[in-house]
Amino acid sequence: MIEERLSIAKRTSNRFLFMIGLGLVFLIVGIFITMNSTGHHGGGHGEEAAAAAEGGHHAITWVNRLFSNLWLNNVYFIGIAVIGLFFTAVQYVAYAGWSVPIKRILEALAAYLPIGGILLLIIFLVGKHQLFHWTDETLYIKDNANYDPILAGKQSFLNQPFYLIRMVVFIGAWIFFDWWLRKQSLNEDLNGGLEYYHKSIRISAIFLVVFGVTSSMSAWDWVMTIDSHWFSTLFAWYVFSSWFVAGLAATTLTAIYLKQAGYLKVLNANHLHDLGKFIFGFSIFWTYLWFSQFMLYWYANLPEEVVYFQERFHGYDGHYAWIIFGILFLNFAFPFLVLMTRDAKRQMIMLKIVCIVVLFGHWLDFYQMIMPGTLRGESGFGFIELGALLLFLGVFLTVFTRRLASASLVPVNHPFLEEAVHHHV
Amino acid sequence: MQHVSPVREPLVTGGKTYHDITEDVSRQVEAKPNIRWAIALAVALFFLGIFIYSVYRTLWFGIGEWGLNKTVNWAWDITNFVWWVGIGHAGTLISAILLLFRQKWRSSINRAAEAMTIFAVICAAMFPVLHMGRPWLAYWVLPLPNTFGSLWVNFNSPLLWDVFAISTYFSVSLVFWYLGLIPDFATIRDRATGPIARRAYALLSFGWTGSAKHWSRYETVSLILAGVSTPLVLSVHTIVSMDFATSVIPGWHTTIFPPYFVAGAIFSGFAMVLTLMLITRNVFFLKDYITLEHIESMNKVIILTGSIVGVAYITEFFIAWYSGVEYEQYAFINRATGPYWWAYWSMMTCNVITPQLFWFRKIRRSVVATFIISIFVNIGMWFERFVIIVTSLHRDFLPSSWAMFSPTIIDVGIYVGTLGLFFTLFLLFAKYFPVINMFEVKTILKSSSGVQHSHAPETMHAHSPNNQAHHDK
DSSP: OOBBBBOOHHHHHHHHHHHHHHHHHHHHHHHHHHHHHHHHHHHHHHHHHHHHHTTTEEEEEHHHHHHHHHHHHHHHHHHHHHHHHHHHHHHHHHHHHHGGGHHHHHHHHHGGHHHHHHHHHHHHHHHHHOOGGGGGGGOOTTSSSSHHHHHHHHTSSSSSHHHHHHHHHHHHHHHHHHHHHHHHHHHHHHHHHSSHHHHHHHHHHHHHHHHHHHHHHHHHHHHHGSTOOOOOOOHHHHHHHHHHHHHHHHHHHHHHHHTTTTOTTOOHHHHHHHHHHHHHHHHHHHHHHHHHHHHHHHOOOHHHHHHHHHHHHTTHHHHHHHHHHHHHHHIIIHHHHHTSSSSHHHHHHHHHHHHHHHHHHHHHOOOOHHHHHHOOOGGSSSHHHHHHHHHHHHHHHHHHHHHHHHSSSSSSTTTTTHHHTOOOO | OOOTOOOOOOOOOOOOOOOHHHHHHHHHHOOOOOOOHHHHHHHHHHHHHHHHHHHHHHHHHHGGGOOOSSSSSSHHHHHHHHHHHHHHHHHHHIIIHHTTTTTTGGTTTTTHHHHHHHHHHHHHHHHHHTTSSSSGGGGGSSSSSSSSOOOOOOTTOOHHHHHHHHHHHHHHHHHHHHHHHHHHHHHHHHHOOSSHHHHHHHHEEETOOOOHHHHHHHHHHHHHHHHHHHHHHHHHHHHHHHEEEEEEOOOTTTTTTTHHHHHHHHHHHHHHHHHHHHHHHHHOTTTTTOOOOHHHHHHHHHHHHHHHHHHHHHHHHHHHHHHOHHHHHHHHHHHHSSTTTTHHHHHHHHIIIIGGGGGGGHHHOOOHHHHHHHHHHHHHHHHHIIIIIHHHSOOOOGGGGOOOOOHHHHHHHHHHHHHHHHHHHHHHHHHHHHHHHHHHHHHHHHHHHSOOOSSOOSSSTTTTTGGGGGOOO
């Protein structure tokens, strides 16, 4: 098997830089627009806003909107990155043969983890009060008007030092396992033999155990605690499923682009068919989890639980209602109907459309998980949203493609390469 | 063209030919019942007798024969029901989901696992029907137009969803299982010498001739059934979990229940498949078909699902604390340290700790260790349901109603009785039906028997014990 090297045209990497630049410009423009519009409103309601701030409800400003968007995109792209690592590990422990042609794409997705981790830390440290209600110190002072007995009860878990330790440990563990697995993979290319393969299986098994715990806890930490009072046992797996479908779509989309650019000679319709089945199946899985969580809270109708869905369906004059129905359409109905037939899963154009739709759909899913808690009814879609998305996408694509180009696109000494070449569904 | 990496371990050992497969599997059907089988059947029939007696007591004297009281009004009945339904998950998982994931090792265990599924669902169905008190009116659970006035089923109740989910699951599993048996019945029919056997298997095989048209239709139907079964496997235990999760009882009302019950069901189902297959493998000399590789693969599914269940236990416990809801917090502390602590810790030990032993390759590939651990998992999963159901109920919202549950002899009788029913059915299946899917094993013989690779294969498990050692002939 001949190794394939991806060479990235100057034009392409410039395009990513342009994306980052445009994102920054949009962010600044967006900030100015939001600033002025809140200033305009503030003229009339200045006293009201001040009164609201005293009552514990801070007025929503461009700062909140900026940090919510930075957090949203970072959590979303970290998710896609760690799914790259997770799915690589799954391929190893499952002795999967078919997936060899996409292995390097999965590995490359994880390249975003170090940058994402640093950004996560910075955004939290700078914007924590805009993002997380529980970081307000006055909530825990007994005599303060803001004292919140429920949050005080959670303090041994929801306190900043422990939160930061968890963040560093989780991201650190993921980066470490990524480095360790990638090292085996690259050495296998150079030296061959089964030794690296066996070692990778063991590393993957350990990682999956670590991931089983850390993925759940990171979902609580980074997303669920935004709605500081609310809780759901299923939430972590729901976040995981959203990340997973997004990661699968990113992998498939990359595979198609590489194939169309003349790379990945071993990849054919059969591999795409399998990826399509994964997207199809796990889109249903995501819907299953969404429905389970929703239905059980709706059915029991306990105030402290159902408030989450009340807020999203009816709250703020139905501000988020269309998003809830939107994600169900984009992440369930659309991939379900389009990818139903065998032929659709084997055609690049169909897969491409579905991948782009579900990538956006799951971004929107994170939007509806985060925004009601941070911006209440004041969220929107404008320059800030577009700018933050472009910025993170640009950074993600830069590190992703750089790693993709740093090794052969086909792991030439993988013991199952031959199986993958002759893969037939 | 299909290519199988030489790294993979063979799934059929002993250099078998197509004819050997037919011989090895049909032999059990054609030979006279051996004494070990007859003894086993006698024991099973004895327990079936206990079942019949306990059912008679329940129906004649009423549900008062059970240990239920005003507070714990659901106990062993629903525990056993959920336990059996859970066990009934492995068969369809193996035939549908492992098929989707192209796990070839499924082909030599799917037949017995599917049979087990059907028998387990039959055992499960006994409990709600008996709990009705008047089982001859069981058809009232169906939304039939009736002449009794405005009586109508309650579509808001998850118990009704259960009726639909389980009856659909049972029907589809039965059809799927039987469909797979047809070509094998035809093989046995063609080999049969006695007039009764020939007629009986001719009837069972629906006149299968093995023509191209038959196979084409067979393939189409099994693909459709596999597609239908996949969501069904997930839906059945999801809906069973909703029997609890839609309520507002602390310890029951939690959103993780649907996927966690499904994982638990697969976990217990695989444990029961292992328990049965390890015995069948020994008694029927099927070591070349149910190899150590098969056992190891099943053990890996057990570690995976056991760990998912473990994460769910921890999640529930953590979120109960995190929620700040006092009732939830109490329910979980009470589970672990209250009067039923022994049930909780039996569950934890059997479900979360013992399966972790399968991380050791030696244990994963040891038949004895696997058998023992599979029994542990069966016990642990029974305790899981008992813990969820009884510990949540026995502390009522009204403290004056707090009570403990103790089963009566009839409770015990019905439970061990269903084991008798289950084993009676399984033993009859094992004797009169081919326990291994002959034609499916034949389809993987070329690619996965490990004989036609000219160069000595360096197997995936470089230090594996010699798999080729189990030669029967």
